[in-house]
Amino acid sequence: AQTVTQSQPEMSVQEAETVTLSCTYDTSESNYYLFWYKQPPSRQMILVIRQEAYKQQNATENRFSVNFQKAAKSFSLKISDSQLGDTAMYFCAFMKPYNQGGKLIFGQGTELSVKP
Amino acid sequence: GAVVSQHPSWVICKSGTSVKIECRSLDFQATTMFWYRQFPKQSLMLMATSNEGSKATYEQGVEKDKFLINHASLTLSTLTVTSAHPEDSSFYICSAEDTPDYGYTFGSGTRLTVV
Numbered sequence: 001a002q003t004v005t006q007s008q009p010e011m012s013v014q015e016a017e018t019v020t021l022s023c024t025y026d027t028s029e030s031n032y033y034l035f036w037y038k039q040p041p042s043r044q045m046i047l048v049i050r051q052e053a054y055k056q057q058n059a060t061e062n063r064f065s066v067n068f069q070k071a072a073k074s075f076s077l078k079i080s081d082s083q084l085g086d087t088a089m090y091f092c093a094f095m096k097p098y099n100q101g102g103k104l105i106f107g108q109g110t111e112l113s114v115k116p
Numbered sequence: 117g118a119v120v121s122q123h124p125s126w127v128i129c130k131s132g133t134s135v136k137i138e139c140r141s142l143d144f145q146a147t148t149m150f151w152y153r154q155f156p157k158q159s160l161m162l163m164a165t166s167n168e169g170s171k172a173t174y175e176q177g178v179e180k181d182k183f184l185i186n187h188a189s190l191t192l193s194t195l196t197v198t199s200a201h202p203e204d205s206s207f208y209i210c211s212a213e214d215t216p217d218y219g220y221t222f223g224s225g226t227r228l229t230v231v
Contacts (some may be wrong), residue, residue, distance in 0.1 A: 035219050043207060045160075045222035091159060098216035103150065106159045 002027045004094050006107035013082045014115055020067075021077045021110045023092030030054075033095045034068065034075045035104070040088040048090070051075065082114045118144050120212050122223025129200055129230055137195045137226045139210030145190035146212035150220070151183075154207045166193040200230040 003026045013019035025034070036048040051059045051068050058066050063083075067076045079086055092107040119142040129135045139149055147168050152160040164185050165173040172185035182204075184196040193212075197204050207227050211220040 033217060033219075043154075043209075043225050045209065045211075047219040047221075050219050089157075095217075098148075102148065102216045103162060103165065104160075104211070104220060105162075108159050109157075111157070 002029070002094050002096075002105050004092055004105050004107035006090075006092055006110050008110045009108070010111045010113070012113040012115055013079075015082055015084060017082055018078060018080045019082055019112065021079075021090055021092075021112065023075045023077070023107055025073050025075065025092070025094050025107075027073070027094065029096060031097060033097070034066075035093040035095065036064070036066070036075075036077045037091045037093060037106075038086075038088045039091065039109075040085075045091075049077065079112075084114050084116060086112060087114045088112060118212070118214055118221040120210065120221045120223045122210055122226060124226060125224060126227040127229070129228070131201055131230055132199055134196055134198045135200055135228060137197075137208055137210075137228075139193045139195070139212070139223050141191045141212045141214075144212075144214035146193075146214065147190065148216075149187060149193040149210055149212040151185060151193075151195050152209045152211070154209060154225075156207075160209060163195075168193075197228065200228070202230045204228065205230045 005024045032053045034051045038046045049061045063080045065078045089109045094105045121140045149166040151163045166185045166187040168187045174180045187193040209225045210223040213220045
């Protein structure tokens, strides 16, 4: 069975600074997807970034980027130029391809506070 | 992008009554939808996979007779909490996607309080 671990329950960062959230996972699969989701105080889940396991290139979405280390089973999220609106719970998630089940498996979450 | 609508946003019910939560895909057809439960400051726990036209698949430990799921059309799945008790109070979220490998879209969630 797959597991996802986020070892940082809480983090804080000053506005405009950079912060990195850690995530490790365990799987015997070779083809899968990894995601970071954001859940602000409204509790609406928002997709931040997506990585395909068979792509070595790290995904980037504006101020958000990942460091995907497949051999180490590590998938960290870097947020650059942190903004107050980035304050939220962040969840790392693993998923097998849809045609193999497609269920999201979430980590425990990291609560990020961006301070002015 | 895909839009998933969930209603109601919040509901208060008396112990022993049943509550229905709806999850709709607004601009796509969803063969599969997922239902999650989330306690404060905790992660999302997958409860069941809702399959259009067939029985839902429940995760281990989830009472299928308490949490009834119906996926009668390609755009609507419902979760009914039957004979609700205070311990069923929680935040329930659904998800769906027309291109799942690109990441699921989530409904806005339903806060259920049983008194």
